[in-house]
Amino acid sequence: MLFFAGIIAVLIGLKVIAQLWLEHLNQQEVMRNAAGVPESFREAMDEGTYKKATEYTLAKGRFSRVELIFGTLLLLVVLFSGCLPFFYRWVVAHLGTSAWALAGYLFGVGIAMSLAELPLGWVEQFRLEERFGFNTTTQKTWWLDRVKGILLALVIGYPLLTLVIKIVEWSGRWWWLWAWAVVMFVQLLLMVLAPILILPLFNKFSPLPEGNLRQRLLALGERTGFHAKSIQVMDGSKRSRHSNAFFTGFGKFRKIILFDTLIQQLGEAELEAVLAHEIGHYKKRHIPKMLVGSAIGLLLMFFLIAWLATEEWFYRAFGFPTGSIVPALLLFSLLSGLFTFWFSPVTHLISRRFEYQADDYAGRAMQTGQPLVSALRKLNEKNLSNLTPHPLYSAFYYSHPTLLERERALRNLSFP
Ligand SMILES: [Zn+2]
Numbered sequence: 487m488l489f490f491a492g493i494i495a496v497l498i499g500l501k502v503i504a505q506l507w508l509e510h511l512n513q514q515e516v517m518r519n520a521a522g523v524p525e526s527f528r529e530a531m532d533e534g535t536y537k538k539a540t541e542y543t544l545a546k547g548r549f550s551r552v553e554l555i556f557g558t559l560l561l562l563v564v565l566f567s568g569c570l571p572f573f574y575r576w577v578v579a580h581l582g583t584s585a586w587a588l589a590g591y592l593f594g595v596g597i598a599m600s601l602a603e604l605p606l607g608w609v610e611q612f613r614l615e616e617r618f619g620f621n622t623t624t625q626k627t628w629w630l631d632r633v634k635g636i637l638l639a640l641v642i643g644y645p646l647l648t649l650v651i652k653i654v655e656w657s658g659r660w661w662w663l664w665a666w667a668v669v670m671f672v673q674l675l676l677m678v679l680a681p682i683l684i685l686p687l688f689n690k691f692s693p694l695p696e697g698n699l700r701q702r703l704l705a706l707g708e709r710t711g712f713h714a715k716s717i718q719v720m721d722g723s724k725r726s727r728h729s730n731a732f733f734t735g736f737g738k739f740r741k742i743i744l745f746d747t748l749i750q751q752l753g754e755a756e757l758e759a760v761l762a763h764e765i766g767h768y769k770k771r772h773i774p775k776m777l778v779g780s781a782i783g784l785l786l787m788f789f790l791i792a793w794l795a796t797e798e799w800f801y802r803a804f805g806f807p808t809g810s811i812v813p814a815l816l817l818f819s820l821l822s823g824l825f826t827f828w829f830s831p832v833t834h835l836i837s838r839r840f841e842y843q844a845d846d847y848a849g850r851a852m853q854t855g856q857p858l859v860s861a862l863r864k865l866n867e868k869n870l871s872n873l874t875p876h877p878l879y880s881a882f883y884y885s886h887p888t889l890l891e892r893e894r895a896l897r898n899l900s901f902p
Contacts, residue, residue: 495566497824502554506551513544516875517544526890530866535867535870556606561820564820570595573591573594577590589644593643604632611628615726620727627725646672651811659792666788670784677739689722690720691718692719694744703757706761707761707765710851717761718743720744723746727868729750729868731760731763732764733764752865756858756860756861758857762852763845763847766844766846769847779836791814801813827882834883838886859893859897866889871889
């Protein structure tokens with residue numbers, strides 16, 4: 487038992503050392519390029535902005551090191567202090583072993599851990615982001631967001647957890663297949679319902695107003711066979727000056743959402759290029775492909791939990807009594823990151839491929855890569871992006887190729 491706990495401790499150590507080392511590599515790379523704007527970025531960023539972007543990257547690096555060390559210590563304390571089995575026995579003794587009580591235990595641990603991380607989140611928004619002029623969130627909005635998040639977890643997450651525990655009781659040894667099907671169904675349902683029911687709890691959405699821009703974007707939609715019913719603008723400026731565009735839902739429920747900050751920062755041709763990129767994701771079926779990927783991951787996860795739940799040593803290693811699925815669910819959710827972290831370069835490789843494909847689509851739809859290049863440059867500039875991440879760092883953390891990589895690919899596009 488001690489042996490297994492020891493292995494887990496070593497895995498926790500390996501992961502945090504790798505992450506700190508990646509931060510170090512990235513910092514070195516940024517410092518190496520700090521003297522002046524590198525040749526290839528002269529057109530993309532002026533000296534002043536580049537200096538500010540360097541400072542922002544370094545400040546974020548320092549902050550994530552604090553976050554990493556804090557998160558690791560928290561995990562070690564939670565796993566090895568005995569507080570989890572202690573609280574579990576307390577719940578069983580006082581509230582019984584109903585699915586609601588046991589799901590309440592999982593929910594309680596989740597809330598307690600996110601409360602422990604709350605102060606760091608506050609510092610990130612009101613110190614780090616504030617210092618670089620990105621923060622536009624008020625204290626009231628920030629705290630309300632946290633409360634809404636907890637309430638949503640209570641309304642959606644808690645009943646779903648209860649249902650999974652009930653499924654284990656009802657369906658015996660094949661429970662993991664049923665649980666997987668139910669969770670997948672809820673996930674698909676949420677993809678459809680989130681833009682209608684959940685996102686409006688946090689942001690205001692309005693259709694893009696009549697005018698030149700709207701005409702132009704709708705014409706692009708027609709031309710590419712996307713047939714956007716409406717393009718929505720989200721008040722992203724309520725929280726931050728960072729800008730973005732995204733795509734929600736799938737099939738008939740698809741929706742394109744542009745941040746108001748994006749519309750302020752880009753010209754019409756550039757916004758058209760950004761929309762063409764988002765349409766590219768749709769046309770190349772990236773969303774269903776990602777869904778299939780996450781469905782396989784989820785199935786594997788439930789299968790592993792089902793297996794671990796039959797292994798006595800797994801329960802004993804962390805001081806839990808055997809006989810219930812709940813400790814396995816909890817330990818799995820706490821420990822899975824120790825393994826999945828090492829696969830992040832693979833998942834990012836896939837998402838970067840998707841980004842190249844969407845860029846390629848956008849370039850072809852517009853018969854030129856130029857507007858997208860100019861949009862990407864502006865976005866990197868406004869968001870103070872790190873133009874020179876260490877390759878290993880970007881392999882582990884970047885879901886998008888860097889500006890230079892995307893520019894290179896867009897310039898190499900040839901039109902028949
Ligand atoms: Zn994209």
